[in-house]
Amino acid sequence: MTPERSVNLQPLNTFGIAARAHTLVRIRSADDVRAVLADPALGPAPKFILGGGSNIVLTGDVKAVVLKVEIKGRRVLEATPRHWLVEAGAGEPWPEFVRWTLAQGTPGLENLALIPGTVGASPVQNIGAYGVELQDRFHSLDAIDLMTGREFTLDAAQCGFGYRDSVFKHASNLGLAGRALILRVRFALPRPWRPELGYLDLQRKMEETGIAAPDAQQIHDWVCAIRRAKLPDPAVIGNAGSFFKNPTVTPEQCADIIARDPAVVHYPLPDGRIKLAAGWLIDACGWRGKTVGHAGVYEKQALVLVNRGDAEHPCTGGEVMTLARAIQTSVYERFGIRLEPEPVVV
Template sequence: MSELMTDYALQAHNTFGFKVHARYALRIENEAMLRAALVDTRTADLPRLVLGGGSNIVLTGDFDGIVWLISMKGRRLVHEDEQAWFVEAGAGENWHEFVAWTLEQGCPGLENLALIPGLVGAAPVQNIGAYGLEIAEHLATLNAIELSTGKTVVFDKADCGFAYRDSFFKQQGRGRFVITSVTFRLPKKWRPRCDYADLARQFSVAGMPDAQPTSRDIFEAVVAIRRAKLPNPAEIGNVGSFFKNPAVSAEDFDLLLAREADIVAYRQPDRRVKLAAGWLIEQCGWKGRGLGPAAVHAQHALVLINKGGAQGQDILELAGAIQHDVDARFGVQLELEPTVI
């Protein structure tokens, strides 16, 4: 039976760096260990929390239950056909290292998602996305253990219910499944995705606006942009973007545009308009400001940071103040990206 760790410090398992503890913790390295944990009489009646890299979570205090630390490793080329490569990674693999590995194998497609913190198993839950790409575009299947039965269930893309920073696993499936591995379909007819403003600007500055960048070029550009704009969680506690970009109707956007001529927004295929949450926050004067040990990053208004000694409630208090001000000025409600526990 796996070692049950008591009074386990979770500071290294949440990228805000909150100094909180779990009553018990158990490292899960394969599906057999997960199934054994399901019937472990030592913790059968306790609340459960599944943690990977903790890059999209706000822990508001000690967890009086059992934390499963997902550590399933492994990455491989499953197979290929004339159209695509199929690559698989264990849920406990580091996401950025997995993206780099796919390029080393000559399988491009995920390079726009470089340097996103966290583990592979959490990526479908959040439907992570950046620089014009979401993982929903390339996900083929994933394996997950159903907690009520201990059986492995295979999900395809349609089963995952992907939406903007959302999925079945954040909604109806929350608390019902633990993802154990993910397989991606990477088309062999690769095309660069570098029309996103920051990427286009990066290549223009590099003196190659009309050249065809390679997947490695895009990977390195994304890494450079993220390092320049976003704080390293190992140095400053954060979970990346804290708020989703809100979408409004075309009619509501026209009313906003009449008042705010410089508003940053992106029209969507469904006629809705996505607003840049960072711009809204900055216009309300929050960029670089804070409340106590929690603050808005000076270089990116979407990022809330732990200046040192902050707890989850400090971050949520700051987030609430920002939401209030954005709503008061623009009539727009900001929604949190991370999960609050």
């Protein structure tokens, strides 16, 4: 455990926002965490956990001790009649892990292909895409208490999964935000494998290619192609992926919106509520391609905010949040709906 001082965080967040960490420690094992806790200066200080930096907006330098999670390791634990059980270290890049599971003959994560970030961040956000959510494939995780240094295990129920939500995003009551660091995550991948093809974009791919029964690798490749066509590559254009959650409304609220805007994109949910496409709402308010300062709305997908700055004039977190608040105001004034950001604002 070697603390690093005044670390540039610009290459460590996918939005490419310029900021510095006063102190950063790279976490490659549970022992590194315990060493931080035992340090007389670092132990009592506030902590900020950093994975792949794909779901954060930095609004200034980070004074808390940044724990950069770099725990590696991947393995197939066992095969039962119903599941393959696989495990990965929290610092493993998510896209590479998904590809690895397919190479091992343990499919089930292919619909979640190409989502940026790390394995450890996947249950925090309860990531989801193209008809599958992380909670659908989750088995358990190991974490370490940032107060005591004790390791513990959580199952799905204990993680409190919700739409882009988990116990790791809440600090009050029984929340674990800032109180625990995820070490390893295990996934129960369905056996025998069954394709998830209910998403409209995947159905279109089936029609375009004439492939009526795609295998897991084909679905993975389709998902990657769909994402690349819609979303900017963070290595080329800084971004944090989908910036707002898709809001849910009652059938009555949806009917009212449809009466005024018949083209609104909406999906019925099992609980009777209706999910609206946040990108459509933002687009309808005229924000696609607009820029505020050095933060902009992506031309191909209004749900994504992007970094329009350069080395001389870098985008700031303040500019991103100014743009985000302006979008929220527009959507609320037109539709009466409050959009909630997905990224963590630091």
